[in-house]
Amino acid sequence: MDATSVTCSTSATALELDELIDSLVASHRSFVDDLPYVGSSGCLAATRALVKEEVGVLDARLSGEEDRSHLQRLEAWLEQEMVRLEPWFDERGEPRPSWIVGRQVLPLCDRQRLIMTSALDLEPSDPMISRCLDPGFDLVSLLVGLYVRDETRLAHYALDRYLRLSGDYSLMRLISVFAVCRCLAGARRALQRSESGREPAFRLAEIMTECRRYLDLAEQVSNFRFPPLVIGVGVSGSGKSRFMAEIVERLGAVRLCSDAERRRLFGIDPQAVELDEGVDIFSAKSTERTYQRLASLAGLLLNAGIPTCIDATCLTRAQRQLLRQQGEARGLPVLIVSFEADEATLRERIIKRSGEYGVEPDASLAVLDGQMKVFEDFSPDERRNLLHIDTTAEHVGDTLALLVEKRFNLSYS
Numbered sequence: 294m295d296a297t298s299v300t301c302s303t304s305a306t307a308l309e310l311d312e313l314i315d316s317l318v319a320s321h322r323s324f325v326d327d328l329p330y331v332g333s334s335g336c337l338a339a340t341r342a343l344v345k346e347e348v349g350v351l352d353a354r355l356s357g358e359e360d361r362s363h364l365q366r367l368e369a370w371l372e373q374e375m376v377r378l379e380p381w382f383d384e385r386g387e388p389r390p391s392w393i394v395g396r397q398v399l400p401l402c403d404r405q406r407l408i409m410t411s412a413l414d415l416e417p418s419d420p421m422i423s424r425c426l427d428p429g430f431d432l433v434s435l436l437v438g439l440y441v442r443d444e445t446r447l448a449h450y451a452l453d454r455y456l457r458l459s460g461d462y463s464l465m466r467l468i469s470v471f472a473v474c475r476c477l478a479g480a481r482r483a484l485q486r487s488e489s490g491r492e493p494a495f496r497l498a499e500i501m502t503e504c505r506r507y508l509d510l511a512e513q514v515s516n517f518r519f520p521p522l523v524i525g526v527g528v529s530g531s532g533k534s535r536f537m538a539e540i541v542e543r544l545g546a547v548r549l550c551s552d553a554e555r556r557r558l559f560g561i562d563p564q565a566v567e568l569d570e571g572v573d574i575f576s577a578k579s580t581e582r583t584y585q586r587l588a589s590l591a592g593l594l595l596n597a598g599i600p601t602c603i604d605a606t607c608l609t610r611a612q613r614q615l616l617r618q619q620g621e622a623r624g625l626p627v628l629i630v631s632f633e634a635d636e637a638t639l640r641e642r643i644i645k646r647s648g649e650y651g652v653e654p655d656a657s658l659a660v661l662d663g664q665m666k667v668f669e670d671f672s673p674d675e676r677r678n679l680l681h682i683d684t685t686a687e688h689v690g691d692t693l694a695l696l697v698e699k700r701f702n703l704s705y706s
Contacts (some may be wrong), residue, residue: 307402308412313435314451315634316458320392336427337375337382337577340474343424344371347477354484355504363508367473370515374470381466386423391415401435403447414438414479421478429464433471441506446542457553458563462590465547466597469514476511480504520600521701522591522620527632528664529657530639530646532684536632537604539690544698547594549601551605554590555583584612591619597626600701608668613675629679630693630698631671638685 308316336564348368355361374383393413413434415422421430432455439448452461456462468578483504487497523540527533541548553563559574573579587603594601607613613629620627634642647654671679680700682693 297470307400307407310401310403310408310451311454313401313412314454317392317431317435318455321431321459322463335382336385337387338377339388339424339426340382340470343421343426343474344368344375344477346420347474347481350481352475353485354481358390360505360508363512364477365476367508367511367515371470373474378467378470384463385427385429385467388427390425391422392428392431393422401438403444408442408444408447409438415504416482419478419482427464427467427471429461429468429471430475432464433468433475433582437472437475437507437510440510440635441479441503445545449545453548456547457550460553460557460563462547462593463592465599467519469598472514473511476507476514479507480511483507517598520595520598521626521628522595522616523600523602523697524607524613524616524627524629525602525604525632526613526629528606528608528639528668529661530636530642531632532642532689533606533632534604536682536684536690536693537602537630538696540697541602543690543694544600545604546600548602548604549587549590549594551583551587551603554586555579558582558586583666584615588615588619591616592623595619595623595625606664608664610669610672610675617675621704626701627678628697629671629675630697631679631681632684633681634684636665 303438348364352361355364364474389415393415398411398417400407401409411417413431414437420422421434432452435451439445440452457463483500488499501672523537523546525533525537537548540546550563555574556563556565558579584605587605591601591603603616605612607616609627617627617629639661640658643657644654647657680696682689686692
């Protein structure tokens with residue numbers, strides 16, 4: 294494994310995590326004509342070929358009965374899942390070269406702390422690089438590399454940022470399959486390091502430990518969980534988005550942000566600073582479409598076994614009910630988290646935020662006034678699964694994470 298105590302020198306010779314995610318999103322949006330492309334019968338065929346090769350190599354190198362039994366269970370699970378998920382593979386289109394093809398191999402850093410010597414945890418000689426696969430394998434390579442290094446919070450953050458910017462939520466139907474495949478490749482790579490015959494005994498033991506760590510991670514990924522749905526409720530300045538992001542980063546879930554999905558409905562980049570003045574993305578009809586999209590995406594993620602957090606104001610009972618139904622109709626646990634602060638604090642936060650962005654706060658304060666008038670109190674039915682959070686209290690993030698984790702046992706660390 295890479296040592297994480299080393300410091301990266303400069304941004305010219307390393308990638309920060311945000312830079313890498315943004316580059317992956319930009320790359321996956323369109324094909325790159327000057328990269329080599331090999332046609333295939335589709336992503337499912339490419340994934341099957343990858344599984345066959347990785348399992349074959351591992352089967353020839355693993356000697357322990359328990360290790361081989363572990364591999365056989367994973368192979369059977371993969372075959373079963375690829376059959377079950379065939380319609381979703383068909384939706385993904387044709388495979389394509391990895392993001393890493395044609396690029397300089399750079400280390401990955403987090404605030405100048407070295408995380409991995411290769412940004413996607415792929416060595417230049419790794420046969421995976423020469424394969425055309427679903428673009429999701431690029432993201433999964435990053436996530437697996439982070440997880441096996443115990444960089445769990447960074448992995449959660451990376452997944453959240455990638456999905457929010459790309460909108461590729463359909464990837465989540467297949468991400469477990471891709472992750473298990475990538476774990477097999479990691480185990481195979483570890484074993485191949487021992488083939489030189491010059492490794493001392495203690496290094497051989499380390500290599501087997503690394504191999505088994507990938508196999509254990511694959512086993513963890515393949516275990517289905519009953520995912521909860523967490524619905525955040527709060528007006529502007531309540532701290533809702535900040536603390537919902539912290540839940541995602543600390544406990545592992547996919548966050549659906551109303552702001553990002555509202556913009557996506559109108560073909561606007563979620564990171565865009567200025568909006569087209571001729572388009573009203575905040576009309577009543579636009580808001581209704583946004584919540585319908587959030588509900589649809591929540592259903593997709595829950596069907597895939599993915600814990601889901603909704604980051605939206607959710608001011609009306611009808612909006613909250615539309616979202617709640619996605620979990621309740623599937624027999625899954627639902628939690629509503631109300632993020633609250635006194636009005637003076639809300640206004641103070643909005644004024645401060647406006648100053649940071651160099652804009653007049655009047656419009657934002659008017660939005661707050663409108664939201665407070667629209668808000669509908671929680672019904673008796675909602676109160677059965679309601680958690681009130683005072684965001685002016687100390688250690689709010691820790692308290693919230695512990696409460697949610699206790700309620701759902703939602704820990705992926």
